[in-house]
Amino acid sequence: MGAAAGGLLLERTTGVGCTPYGAELYALGSAGPVLRSKLTVFDACRNVFGSIPVRAVASGQNAVLEPTHQIVRIEDATGAMIPLRGLHQGTFERVRAAGPTAVEVHGPTSMQLVDISQPEAPVVKAGGLLTPVNVEWLRYEVSERAPRLLTVPTSLAKTTGPVTTLYWENPNALPTVAGSIANDDPTGEWRTSAQFLYQLSPTDGPTIRLRRFPAGGVTRAPRQTLAADVDQVLTQPVPAGLGKRANIWFEADSSNLVILEQRAGGAGVVSTTIVNWFGRSQGGYEWIFTGPPTSSIPVSMGLAKGRAVLVFNDQIATATKDGVGSAAKFEARDVTLDGLLAMNEDFVYLGVSFHSGAETKGALVLRAQDLSEVARYTTAEGVLSMAEVGANLVFGMRSTLTVASPACPVR
Secondary structure, eight states: OEEETTEEEEEEEOSSSSOOEEEEEEEOOTTOOEEEEEEEEEOSSOOTTSSOOOEEEEETTEEEEETTTEEEEEOTTTOOEEEEOOTTOSOOOEEEEOSTTEEEEEETTEEEEEEOSSTTSOEEEEEEEOSSBOOOSEEEEEOSSOOEEOOOOBTTBOSOOSEEEEEEEETTEEEEEEEEEEOSSSSSEEEEETTEEEEEEEOSSSOEEEEEEEGGGOOSOTTBOOOOSEEEEEOOOOOTTOOOEEEEEEEEOSSEEEEEEEEEOGGGOEEEEEEEEEEEETTEEEEEEEOOOBOSOEEEEEEETTEEEEEESSEEEEEETTEEEEEEEEEOSSEEEEEEEEEOSSEEEEEEEEOSSSOEEEEEEEETTTOOEEEEEEESSOOOEEEEETTEEEEEOSSOEEEESSOOOOO
C-alpha cells in the first residue's frame, strides 16, 4: 500500500494459484474511496518470491511496484497507471552466451541483451521488464543446440511449480516467450542435458522416480503435456542408520545419473549425505554404487564427461562411476562455498564468499582434475551464474554483471 497522485495505491489479487496480481489506485473523498484505475503486473501461476509480488512505493506521480521493479507514472486526468519501460529495469541472475561479444541476461521478471565488445563498459542493447509478467518460475529455453534452463534456484524457491514457460532461441536477439509445459508433478526438480529434459521426483518411500523427455517434443502451445521415453522407479541400497530424505540434488547425461541425497539424522536433524551413481542401461538406468555417508551439507553439483563435482559447505569432492574420489578434494579454508557456477573437462567455477580480511563475494576457479586453485575474482555481489564469451568470463548477479577480462584460460 502507498500514497500516490493524491490517492491510495493498493496491491490487488483475485485469489491464490493461477490468478493475476496487480495494483489498484483509489481516489479519496468524503464519500469514501473510488477506484480510478488498475494494472496487472504479474499474470502467472507461481511467483519466485513465494508471496504476493506487488508492493507499492510511491512518490508524487510515480510509483514502483516491487519486487518486479516496475515503475509506473500516474496520469492526472484519468488516474491511469502507465508502465515506464527502460533497458536497465530488471535483474541479472542468469547470464548466457549470445554470440562472440554478447550475453543474454535473465531475471525472474526480465530479460536483456548486453553487448560486451568493450568489456570495461558493457551496454544493454535490448530488453527490460516483461510487462505484464507472464512467465513462470521454471523457464526453459528451446534451442537447436541444446535445451537450457534459465532459472537460478534459490533457497526461497526450490520447487518447480505447476507450469514451465518456454523461451524460443532467436539468432542475435532475445528469445521469444511462447507456450508452456503443464507439470503433473509441481515439486520434482528438472535438469537438461543434450536433447533431453529430466525430472526427478522423490516418492514416499526409499525409491525415486526418474523421467526423461525428448526436448524436440515441445511446441509453442500452452500447457502441453510431454511424453516420457524413460519412466523408471529407481532403487538403491541405503546405508543403515539413515533417516528420511530431506533434500535432493541430481545431474544427468547420456550415460550417467548422479543423485546427491541429504538425509535426516536423529531427532530430525539433517546430518548425513550420500551420493548414488546410476549408469544407463537398456530401457533405463541401473544402480552402480552408493558413496559413503558424510556429515558435510550439500550445496550443489555438476556433471561433465562422466565426472561429477560434489560441492558441500566445507569441501568439494569428485566422483566417477568407479566411486567417490579421495585424491581430488578441495577443503574450504578462507572461503564459503556458495554454489557451482559451471564446469568442463578442465575447470570448475564456483560462487564463493572470501573471508581473508573483510568478507567479499566473488568466484573461484579450480582445475577439474585435482581441484587445485587457478584464479580468484572479486565482485560487488554474490555470483549466481557464469558464461564464457570469447576471451571473457561474465558473472551474473542480482543487480549487475561483471566481465572478467582476460579470462582464465579455458583450454
